[in-house]
Amino acid sequence: MAYDAIIIGAGMSGLAAGIRLAMYDKKVLILERHYVAGGLNSYYHKFKRPFDVGLHAMTNFVPKGTKRAPLTKLLRQLRIPYDSLQLCEQHGSQIHFPSAQLDFDNDTETLRAEVRRAFPDQIDGFDALTKRVLAYDDTSLDTQPIPSRVILEEHLSNPLLIEMLFCPLMYYGSPNENEMEFGQFCIMWKSVFSEGFARPEGGVRTIIDLLVKKFKELGGELRYSQGVAKILTKEGKAWGVELECERGLTKISTKPRPRSEHAEVIEAAQILSTAGVPETWAMTDGLSTEEPKEAGALTFMESIACLDIEPRELGADKTIVFFNRQETFDYVRAEDYADLRSGVICATNNYDHATPLPEGVLRVTSIASWDKWSAVAKPEPYGELKEKWYQGQLDAMEAVIPTLRERGMRDHITVHDVFTPTTIFHFTRHQRGAIYGAPEKLKSGITPIAGLFIAGTDQGFLGIVGAMLSGISIANAYFLRAGA
Numbered sequence: 001m002a003y004d005a006i007i008i009g010a011g012m013s014g015l016a017a018g019i020r021l022a023m024y025d026k027k028v029l030i031l032e033r034h035y036v037a038g039g040l041n042s043y044y045h046k047f048k049r050p051f052d053v054g055l056h057a058m059t060n061f062v063p064k065g066t067k068r069a070p071l072t073k074l075l076r077q078l079r080i081p082y083d084s085l086q087l088c089e090q091h092g093s094q095i096h097f098p099s100a101q102l103d104f105d106n107d108t109e110t111l112r113a114e115v116r117r118a119f120p121d122q123i124d125g126f127d128a129l130t131k132r133v134l135a136y137d138d139t140s141l142d143t144q145p146i147p148s149r150v151i152l153e154e155h156l157s158n159p160l161l162i163e164m165l166f167c168p169l170m171y172y173g174s175p176n177e178n179e180m181e182f183g184q185f186c187i188m189w190k191s192v193f194s195e196g197f198a199r200p201e202g203g204v205r206t207i208i209d210l211l212v213k214k215f216k217e218l219g220g221e222l223r224y225s226q227g228v229a230k231i232l233t234k235e236g237k238a239w240g241v242e243l244e245c246e247r248g249l250t251k252i253s254t255k256p257r258p259r260s261e262h263a264e265v266i267e268a269a270q271i272l273s274t275a276g277v278p279e280t281w282a283m284t285d286g287l288s289t290e291e292p293k294e295a296g297a298l299t300f301m302e303s304i305a306c307l308d309i310e311p312r313e314l315g316a317d318k319t320i321v322f323f324n325r326q327e328t329f330d331y332v333r334a335e336d337y338a339d340l341r342s343g344v345i346c347a348t349n350n351y352d353h354a355t356p357l358p359e360g361v362l363r364v365t366s367i368a369s370w371d372k373w374s375a376v377a378k379p380e381p382y383g384e385l386k387e388k389w390y391q392g393q394l395d396a397m398e399a400v401i402p403t404l405r406e407r408g409m410r411d412h413i414t415v416h417d418v419f420t421p422t423t424i425f426h427f428t429r430h431q432r433g434a435i436y437g438a439p440e441k442l443k444s445g446i447t448p449i450a451g452l453f454i455a456g457t458d459q460g461f462l463g464i465v466g467a468m469l470s471g472i473s474i475a476n477a478y479f480l481r482a483g484a
């Protein structure tokens with residue numbers, strides 16, 4: 001049975017693209033290797049409780065009815081009512097360096113007032129930079145990349161302030177070490193500083209369930225535990241996919257393999273891959289005339305600690321703290337298993353939830369090393385190393401928020417879980433566990449193979465809202481044009 005479109009991956013971008021196509025009566029199939037949807041932002045159950053894989057914050061929060069905002073646009077495109085996201089706003093976040101702290105929240109004036117307080121001689125430059133960022137058209141699919149550091153230095157003379165502004169934006173969206181492409185910088189600035197953070201009541205599952213339900217109601221077909229092994233091409237045009245013989249999350253090679261007689265083949269007029277650029281090239285058996293793009297080097301480890309107390313009772317009253325424990329911020333691949341010099345602490349309870357969470361939750365994220373973690377044998381010493389680095393992450397949290405130690409945080413931890421770059425690879429197949437994908441983005445979404453397009457992380461719109469917008473834009477541009 002031939003489809004109008006096959007989408008590889010049921011992450012945020014794949015589901016959003018699927019909804020757009022199904023809405024316009026395309027016969028569309030989403031194939032997902034995992035047994036749940038959500039991709040890099042999914043959920044799982046352990047210790048009799050649900051855990052979000054990554055979600056600290058849904059960036060791009062705007063109040064209901066805000067015009068021309070990405071969130072408003074995406075909900076209109078998907079015909080999903082704003083209220084169904086059940087968004088709870090953040091209490092307030094912080095950029096925390098040893099010699100300065102800047103608070104920010106969903107009101108842009110808060111950060112501006114903080115910059116004026118901590119860096120009074122920089123406020124004019126900060127205002128000029130803000131204006132320039134807001135004027136930048138980051139929706140164009142064919143802009144040329146320019147580095148942002150040089151632009152920041154045009155407006156700001158204080159290196160500490162530059163590092164402080166980079167810290168949250170790189171942590172939430174840079175696949176590049178110590179630099180961000182300016183378009184990406186503007187997208188992240190708008191989504192973090194101009195718009196803001198919220199969390200759906202119920203966590204990321206609320207969004208995933210909404211998207212899956214909508215897609216199915218529109219007649220879309222979604223198959224779990226069915227990974228694509230190959231994208232089949234003839235005379236430079238994609239015509240279908242071959243499924244992996246082993247279903248689900250078992251050991252799958254990303255290297256080209258000979259055609260299997262028993263593998264299922266599914267035909268489609270067009271294919272949209274959300275698996276990532278290098279990962280998609282690997283599925284084309286080298287038929288792409290492009291050199292494989294390099295996989296990203298930046299990956300994270302994250303620990304989640306459940307508490308029998310609210311984090312704020314331990315003095316953790318911010319929603320998110322982006323911390324750096326030295327004056328310069330070094331956003332580079334970790335040389336050891338994790339780099340504890342900087343990181344992100346998220347107190348999930350510190351959102352305006354309608355119903356308070358049943359327990360306290362603190363998450364801490366650190367830059368990690370794919371090379372180190374992928375070389376470790378499982379289950380041991382992998383388990384031991386996870387514990388060792390989890391303790392290191394607790395130490396880092398206590399150093400940044402000293403009341404955590406003073407008020408005995410460790411005695412309040414009931415259970416904890418840790419995931420590493422290899423966990424991310426196992427559940428998403430992103431090479432090297434690269435959370436923000438390849439450093440070089442394919443903004444146009446067009447590949448050298450006719451009928452094959454890229455959306456999601458490697459198209460360049462990051463975060464869950466960005467990923468959904470990417471799926472929508474690529475579906476609109478290449479699958480829903482007249483005659484497509």
Ligand SMILES: Cc1cc2nc3c(=O)[nH]c(=O)nc-3n(C[C@H](O)[C@H](O)[C@H](O)COP(=O)(O)OP(=O)(O)OC[C@H]3O[C@@H](n4cnc5c(N)ncnc54)[C@H](O)[C@@H]3O)c2cc1C
Nearest residue numbers: 009011012013033039040041054056057228456457463464
């Ligand atoms: C630890 C962590 C924390 C994060 N925190 C936040 C946050 O707080 N806020 C935020 O907005 N964003 C956050 N993100 C980023 C956000 O999750 C991603 O930007 C977004 O989810 C990317 O969506 P995507 O659809 O582009 O890609 P993905 O989510 O990677 O989806 C791709 C899908 O394709 C599937 N797939 C891959 N290969 C195949 C194949 N061969 N066949 C079939 N299926 C395949 C994968 O299983 C996956 O489901 C975080 C990510 C991580 C990992």
